[in-house]
Amino acid sequence: MYYFRKWSVTHSRKLETLYRFFEPVFMALHPLWNTAGYDRVEKPVRIVEKVVKNLMFDCQMCGQCVLGSTGMSCPMNCPKSLRNGPCGGVRLNGHCEVTPEMVCVWVEAWRGSRNMRGNEAIQRVQPPVNHAYKDSSSWLRVVRQKSATSQNEGRP
Amino acid sequence: MILRHESHHHPLSEKAGHHSHGRLERVLRAGKFAVTTELAPPDSAQAEDVFELARVFDGYVDGMNATDGSGAHCHMSSVAMCALLTNVGYSPVMQISCRDKNRIAIQGDVLGAAAMGVSNVLCLSGDGVQVGDHPEAKPVFDLDSMSLLATIKTMRDEACFLSGRKITSPPKMFLGAAENPSAPPFDFRPHRLAKKIAAGANFIQTQYIFDVEQLRVFMDKAGEMGLLEKCFILPGVGPLASAKTASWIRTNVPGVYIPDRIISRLAGASDQKNEGQKICIELIQQIREIAGVSGIHIMAYRQEEAVAEIVRQSGVLEGRVPWYPGCEDQECLEANL
Numbered sequence: 001m002y003y004f005r006k007w008s009v010t011h012s013r014k015l016e017t018l019y020r021f022f023e024p025v026f027m028a029l030h031p032l033w034n035t036a037g038y039d040r041v042e043k044p045v046r047i048v049e050k051v052v053k054n055l056m057f058d059c060q061m062c063g064q065c066v067l068g069s070t071g072m073s074c075p076m077n078c079p080k081s082l083r084n085g086p087c088g089g090v091r092l093n094g095h096c097e098v099t100p101e102m103v104c105v106w107v108e109a110w111r112g113s114r115n116m117r118g119n120e121a122i123q124r125v126q127p128p129v130n131h132a133y134k135d136s137s138s139w140l141r142v143v144r145q146k147s148a149t150s151q152n153e154g155r156p
Numbered sequence: 157m158i159l160r161h162e163s164h165h166h167p168l169s170e171k172a173g174h175h176s177h178g179r180l181e182r183v184l185r186a187g188k189f190a191v192t193t194e195l196a197p198p199d200s201a202q203a204e205d206v207f208e209l210a211r212v213f214d215g216y217v218d219g220m221n222a223t224d225g226s227g228a229h230c231h232m233s234s235v236a237m238c239a240l241l242t243n244v245g246y247s248p249v250m251q252i253s254c255r256d257k258n259r260i261a262i263q264g265d266v267l268g269a270a271a272m273g274v275s276n277v278l279c280l281s282g283d284g285v286q287v288g289d290h291p292e293a294k295p296v297f298d299l300d301s302m303s304l305l306a307t308i309k310t311m312r313d314e315a316c317f318l319s320g321r322k323i324t325s326p327p328k329m330f331l332g333a334a335e336n337p338s339a340p341p342f343d344f345r346p347h348r349l350a351k352k353i354a355a356g357a358n359f360i361q362t363q364y365i366f367d368v369e370q371l372r373v374f375m376d377k378a379g380e381m382g383l384l385e386k387c388f389i390l391p392g393v394g395p396l397a398s399a400k401t402a403s404w405i406r407t408n409v410p411g412v413y414i415p416d417r418i419i420s421r422l423a424g425a426s427d428q429k430n431e432g433q434k435i436c437i438e439l440i441q442q443i444r445e446i447a448g449v450s451g452i453h454i455m456a457y458r459q460e461e462a463v464a465e466i467v468r469q470s471g472v473l474e475g476r477v478p479w480y481p482g483c484e485d486q487e488c489l490e491a492n493l
Contacts, residue, residue, distance in 0.1 A: 080254075080281055081297045082281060082300040083303070084301070085344065085351060086341065088334055089284070090340050091340075091410070092413060093340075094341070097284060097411070122347070125302055125303070125354055126302070128259060128299045
């Protein structure tokens, strides 16, 4: 919902804190996910993730969340799916070129990112979207990847 | 006279520290004030139509951008236009818009263009399909302007596709990107420039500038951030045909902002078209004085024939004659070795 989406950007710093707390908890549950099987927990986790993030960010379930780098404004709501910054067509009132009634998601992203501790993250060049991840859980993907990296650390 | 079937193209010699074999990069790296312009592609299947369009700029520009479905309208493709122009020795800038092609098609086009001798690309996101003549088309946007830059940089510098698969002979491209200092979020724009440079941009062409003060603020910030040594910046300008056209552009073309004072100046002139060109010349002269500006990009849609005179009157070439087919100026020929 548009109202909540704007609320999330305004409260980007609080959400960043929440995410920072939430991530280790999710990470700590890795043995549980692993035992149950990531494939088996994918569906219930995805459903929860979709409901929560859809409400708060109008999440499009790209499966590779970058909200931490975009001021808690979901770039997949940009009609051009721009993940690295605004296009040159932003209207003078800060609204979108394609959807004039909507504030540009990158005007919002810049606003949100200014409140965040990790406000430099917006400068990270994001790779192109992996369309194979569409409609999958980004949370589980992060846990899976981070656990794999930490397990591999120290190996020759 | 350009003979359509006779190829004059021979790659220029390689230069140390240059990314491409192209003339535009040479002019910029030599510290000369570069002039580029925009070539509106024809709605035709005639090669001669392309040459005819290009000829009006002969001796006044160092590069011409072949637009890629600009304004989301269908025209001759930029890759084909660039191939034709390169074939007779011009130095076109191939615009690539992410709106119409996915990563597979784009990377293929880059290789093909490089094989035909194209050495400059401008990476753009592209206008939305809603402004064009096919509003019912599917917008692709598989990549964005930033990831497109990073992709071609990878192809050029690491000789591999996005997939990691090897390229046997990498495309030697001089990489360009666009910026719009006149569009919100204003504070973000210099940072976005930094990001484009990080992604691979070697040169920047901007959207139309009508507010020089705003550009100066942007350039000052870019200077503070140490960006001006890392890329060449060519601000965009263009002549406005009349006050009515200016008002129309301001309302209908996304990202173009024309201050009221310019529109009233045009409205008050007896010859509005001439006044529009005068404004353009003044803008070029003011912009040239800004630290870090390496050249100018003149977009004169439907006034292409005015570009030569604008460049001449602005005095920015300082007697230099950019190369063109059949050019006999000694300095220009030497620069072409």
